[in-house]
Amino acid sequence: MNKHLLADRVKALTPSSTLAITAKAKELKAQGVDVIGLGAGEPDFNTPDHIIEAAYESMKAGETKYTPAAGTADLKKAVSQKFEKDQHIAYSPDEIFVGSGAKHVLYCLFQAILNEADEVIIPTPYWVSYPEQVKLAGGTPVYVEGKESNHYKITADQLRAAATEKTKAIIINSPSNPTGMIYSKEELSSLAEVCVENNILMVSDEIYEKLTYGEEKHISIASISEEFKKQTIIVNGVSKSHSMTGWRIGYAAGEKAIIKAMTNLASHSTSNPTTTAQFGALAAYTGTQQPVEEMRAAFEGRLNQVFDSLNAIQGFRCLKPQGAFYLFPNVKEAAVSCGFTTVDEFAADLLEKANVAVIPGSGFGSDDNIRLSYATDLKSFKEAIKRIAAYVNEHSSASD
Known part of the structure; x- marks a missing residue:
């Protein structure tokens, strides 16, 4: 070759x-x-029957054409209402980007925010695609060990020690793949304070938010304060919560300028998320839970x-x-x-x-x-x- x-x-x-x-x-x-x-x-x-049925009916109704690059208005409205209901966070439609799965959303995000040599702090253990996506965008992964003795979670002191002038973002995955651990409100607040002090964007991967057990519940770092929300991009989707992995619908919510950049990028790559899958995702959020x-x-x-x-x-x-x-x-x-x-x-x-x-x-x-x-x-x-x-x-x- x-x-x-x-x-x-x-x-x-x-x-x-x-x-x-x-x-x-x-x-x-x-x-x-x-x-x-x-x-x-x-x-x-x-996938639940009512979601499959909604997608089927959308195709019969002729909803098989292009949609806006960042998703249909109805789906973005449903995502916005989901944030209001579940996390008590308000996002307008132009603060929401719908992509072809949460993995694609993360890819677009890193492509949109990273320049050569920008650093992204990735707590270990991490989901396998985080480092690769950062590297594909020209960034440099910086690993911080979540110690087993601390339930595989990093501390504010560790974050502060790892942050440099080149640090652009940190990825927080709670509940975590692969550990299943959840950051408490206090732990998230302490990390967010360091990020605000150092102008570090918080990428909050919340794809497993609906799957929690016992007393500890998922808390979105963006829900803790308006200041933290401004510094956060939430990434989520219907793959895990509604058993829709093959439908490939994920989304991001956050700063308008970042969302617009991700939308522009998607318009030149995927054009739009699959139309039929968007109608399925709409039913996932507007139908029975x-x-x-x-x-x-x-x-x-x-x-x-x-x-x-x-x-x-x-x-x-x-x-x-x-x-x-x-x-x-x-x-x-x-x-x-x-x-x-x-x-x-x-x-x-x-x-x-x-x-x-x-x-x-x-x-x-x-x-x-x-x-x-x-x-x-x-x-x-x-x-x-x-x-x-x-x-x-x-x-x-x-x-x-």
């Missing part, structure tokens, strides 16, 4: 570890192997049934998630005991010998962990835990 064929920006990309593991698991399944995949980050429920609660309750039930047995596996240490649908155990002790120097090798062998697909934590900036998604049926998840426990018991030096 001609060395000049590809751009430097794509040569530097790291492939998504979540998609790679999921693809490998599907390949083995196609070969007849009884693989249990715990890698995919999407609900195992179908009962399916959202039913799905949340199902995930919480699974978590409570599988957590103790996972945490009891020899060499596993796991904090109980407060949201999302992932478990993120520290398995370094188990990996070493089974004869591996890295958790990546341990995870690869789990797939080959125990037929369980998990995501190595290295893809999330946390080498000692693995991520398991309980967005799968309870029977399969329980069987997966049994297989992992049996594998560890068989291969661990402590069992010799």
